[in-house]
Amino acid sequence: MDFEKTIKNAYAESVEGERFGDTEEELLSLQKHIRSCKRIVVPNRNTVKTKAINEVLTKFNLPSAEHLCIHTNSADLSRTPAITKALMALDTCDCDLVIARGRLGVPGSGSLLVIMDKKGRILSAATSPSHILHGKKVEDAVRDEITHALLRIGFMVVE
C-alpha cells in the first residue's frame, strides 16, 4: 500500500471516530516511505550537523544526506523555526527528504530535529533541551536526536 493510501485510510478512521492510534502497518508504510527516498538534504550554514547525521544514517542502513547551504537565520523569526527551516530547504531544491535541526518554538524552547518528506509532511522528530542546559557538543546532540527520531518510528540499527 502506498503512503498516500495509508494516510487516506487513517483520515477516514478519524472521520468515523474509529481511530485507535498508530498501527503496525502504518509504521511499516512510513519506514518504507523513508527507505524509498533517494535525495536527502540537511539545510544549514556549515557541515557539522550533516556529518553527524550521516554517521547515524549509515548505522541504520539509510542513504546519506547531502549538505544544503542556505541562510537559515530568518527561520528563527518564525513560530516553528526547525519546521520553517525544513520548508525553506524544500522550497529551494528538489529532494525526497529533509532533515532539519533548529529551535523548537520561542527563544528558550530548545531544539527540534525534524524529518520531513517532499510534500512537507512531518515524519518524525526529536527534541533536545537548550544547549546551556545539556552542555553537549552540537554534533553529539544532533547524533542523539537523529538516532532517537529514527528509533521512535521503529527503525533499527543494522549490525
Next chain:
Amino acid sequence: MDFEKTIKNAYAESVEGERFGDTEEELLSLQKHIRSCKRIVVPNRNTVKTKAINEVLTKFNLPSAEHLCIHTNSADLSRTPAITKALMALDTCDCDLVIARGRLGVPGSGSLLVIMDKKGRILSAATSPSHILHGKKVEDAVRDEITHALLRIGFMVVE
C-alpha cells in the same frame, strides 16, 4: 523583562546574524512566563491525560490544569495534530496556557505533547514513540512527556 521584549531582542539578534542559541536570561523569562499563567487547559475527550498532567504539574509547583472537553478527532486530519489540538483549545476558550497531546505528524509518527501560550506560541514539547512500540499505559507516557517537556526548559521538581 517581559516575554515579548525577550522575543523582540532574540529576533533582532537573528536579523543581525548575532544569535548564538538560547540564553539563560531567555530560559528564565520563559519559566516566568509559564509561572505567571493562571488558567491552564488540557483539551481532550476524557480526563485520563489531565489527571496525569496535574500530578506532574504539582511536583513542579505549577498550578493545576483543567480539563477542556472538545472533539479532537479532526485534528488528526491536519499536518501537525498535536499543535492543531492546542490551537483548537485556544480558539474556543479563554486561557493562559494549553497543554495538548496528540500525534506529531503523519499517521505512524508517534505522539507529541506541546505547551502553548495564549498567543499560540510553542513554549516546550516532548515526543513519544507510537504506543505499539513503547507499550506504556497512556497515563504513564503522558506523565513522562510532561515531565520531560518541563525539565528541558529548566524547570525542576520541588521537594
Next chain:
Amino acid sequence: MDFEKTIKNAYAESVEGERFGDTEEELLSLQKHIRSCKRIVVPNRNTVKTKAINEVLTKFNLPSAEHLCIHTNSADLSRTPAITKALMALDTCDCDLVIARGRLGVPGSGSLLVIMDKKGRILSAATSPSHILHGKKVEDAVRDEITHALLRIGFMVVE
C-alpha cells in the same frame, strides 16, 4: 455571545456535519470582536502603509492603528509571508489586533493584507496582484485592500 463561544458553536456544527456556511450572528460577533480591540498595530519598515490603513479605519469608525517598526524581510522566506509578518508583530508586542500586508505565498504570488487578532486567528483578508501587474501606488493598493477586507465581513463606511 463572546467570540470564543461563537467559534465553539461553529466547530460543533462542523463535527456534527451540520455546518451550512457563515451565519449573520457569526458576522455580528466577528464585527463586535474587532470593534472591541483597543490596540491595533501595523508591522512595517516605514509608515506609508499605516497612514493609508488609518485613513480607511477612520471612515469605518474604527480606532486608528499604530505603526510597529520591525524587520520584516525574513517573513519573505516563509510560506505565507503576510501571515508570518502578522505573527511576528504578535510575538513581539502586546496588542489586540494586527493588520499586516505582505506577499501571499511564493515569489510572484502578489500580496495579501491580513487582519489577525491577539490569539493569532485570521479575521479577514484581501489580495492584490503583483505590483508589476496593477501598477498602483502602494498606498492606493493598501487602501483598496483594507477597504475590501472590512467590507467583505460586513463593515460599512460611516457617513
Next chain:
Amino acid sequence: MDFEKTIKNAYAESVEGERFGDTEEELLSLQKHIRSCKRIVVPNRNTVKTKAINEVLTKFNLPSAEHLCIHTNSADLSRTPAITKALMALDTCDCDLVIARGRLGVPGSGSLLVIMDKKGRILSAATSPSHILHGKKVEDAVRDEITHALLRIGFMVVE
C-alpha cells in the same frame, strides 16, 4: 530557470535586503510552473465546484481538474480551513496541483480559493465575502474566485 531556482534567488534577495517586490521573471516562472502541472485535483464533497473551476480553466487554456472526494468538515476546525483542505488533498493523493475552496479563517471570515502545488506552496488565491453578504450561487462565486486567482498572477483568457 526552474521554479526552485527562482525561489532560491528571491530568498537570497530578501536575506540581502535587496528585494523590491515580484518581478516579471518570477511571474513567468510561476505561470510556467502551473502550466507544467498534469494532474490537478479539487477536493470536495460534491462536484459543483469542480465543474465551475473547469469551465474557467478551459478558458485559460489550462488542463482540467479532477474531483477528489474527501471528507472536508474537519478542515473547518483548523485556523486556515481552505489551506488545510488543500493540504488534506495533497496528503492523500498524488497530484501536481490542488485548487481548494473553503473558509478563509474564523467562522464569519468568508471564503478563500487557494491554488497550491505538490510541495504545499501557495501559488495564488482569491477571497469572497460570506455567502450571506454576496448572495451569489456557489458556482458563480467559485467561477469568479478562480478567474480572479488566475488573472492576478498574469494568466489571460485565451480567445
